[in-house]
Amino acid sequence: MATITIEGVRHVANLARLEFNDAETEHFTEQLTRILDYIGKLNELETDDVPPTSHIHPHQVFIMGSQEGAAHVAKADVVKPSYPREAVLANAPEPEEGYFGVPRVVDRSH
């Protein structure tokens, strides 16, 4: 398993939409390196022929709709009323004319 560099931490922070100053970046690099070293323990395991587990009751996820998947819980595809607009916007930091307001993304001059 690879380790993580300062540049790697900056790259991952950007992917995760987080930003750190230089001291924080260094701090996270050290800590993540230590944690990833520990996780490297998994390399002791021979897993070429082992299937991955993404869900512990797989038949319910992968055989939806079949008899075998009868235990799976799926909603009927029926249109139902949504929450009132005011209720949904009540938690918004900057609601604007019935919408979620965000900083301008398109320059008006174009």
Next chain:
Amino acid sequence: MLCELTAHALQEKLKNREITAVELAESVYARIDEVEPHVKGYLTLTEDLALEQASRADAGFQKGDEMPALAGIPIAIKDVICTKGVHTTCGSKILENFKPPYDATVMTKLYEQGVVMIGKTNMDEFAMGSSTENSAYQITHNPWNLDTIPGGSSGGSAAVVSADTAVCSLGSDTGGSIRQPAALCGVVGMKPTYGRVSRYGLVAFASSLDQIGPFTKDVTDCALLLNAICGSDVMDATSVDVPVPDWTQSLINDVKGLKIGVPKEYFTPALDTEIADSIQRATAVLEGLGATVEEISLPHTEYAIATYYIIAPAEASANLARYDGVRYGYRNENPEDLINMYKKTRSEGFGEEVKRRIMLGTFALSAGYQDAYYKKAQKARTLIKSDFDAAFEKVDVIATPTSPTPAFKIGERTADPLQMYLSDVMTTPASHAGLPGISVPCGFVKSGLPIGLQLLGAPFAEEKVLRVAYTFEQNTEHHRQKPQIQTNGVTSQ
């Protein structure tokens, strides 16, 4: 004090009209006035709502209506479970002012039962932690020793039941967040099989592991709460449509003929020797009552933490992408542009542990590393699950310590995240396999801190777990002990 009693004892008193639900709620709030400033288990108290719910229950009892089992029973809710119109912060600054527009399915079910909601409990931010020290708001103190942590992430929910500032509570368990704090606070805590309880309205941390469950003062109350919250739900596609028995039928004081496996891998040098002795005494009690106790092997146990700290952060990094300052929660006020708003909002709104896990998870899922980390961890998860599948061919229930140490001192492990992660070594294996697990009090270390016995069952075999837990409890006295909370040097209670 009424607030010291179990839900099933209170249920009798309410039914016989010896007490009212309002008196009971008032007893809980009086206890809160007395000890909550020292324990700090609650983030929000909902006294007006509670008294209204209590009056409604009393009206029902007065009319002689057939009342549900939990009518009038005071309950506390972990602040990660959505409560309509009531603050749900997840212990995070980023959701400081968030009031959900809907109730979690478990809340709808509890309200139908006529419960009285006392308040919302403190937790590690977004349920990430093992000590509740990662809350953005306050440190919760263990009622057994106020200098120690209550465990986590559901530390508030465990502490309030232990301190009698609630009769029972709900928490959530991803890698041990119900079982570990239950052990450290000397109460009963259970994580049902993954899929037993709807996760609708449980703010998502790691979706393939998260499960809601109860904290109670005894196993009977645990069964009563499971009766209220279990069942499939069309709002959660991972909830499983299997029959839900009346769990009180599992409260059988008899373990004759049951096989209990004790996995040798849990007894490492890292395990506190007093805890190891206590677990040995506990299994001897069960053997004395007619169970067969045998050593078993779960060979991949030592890989559970490494596997967990890939899978849980990976899922968390995706789940926590929604906190971007647009639809709810905190927003930075002076962003340069939209992307900068996301970054500033998230960097200011999330605490350090949450950021660390988002980073770890984003890295594990990033191009070039996904196979080496995430896929590898999913394969290790299969091996861990296979260990349990093989073990449950031979035994009915597995008995282990819940935590390798008793409650540790506040601040002792905060500087070293890896050290904190290792606190979950006894609980994460069962999480990977989605198993039902309970922690019940089984003794005390010499310093007076409680010890928990973890009992695990095969998927959907909660009945056997409850039966063994109940038998152990009925034949021991540990669960009757109460902490003496030091209030300004004066011992209360």
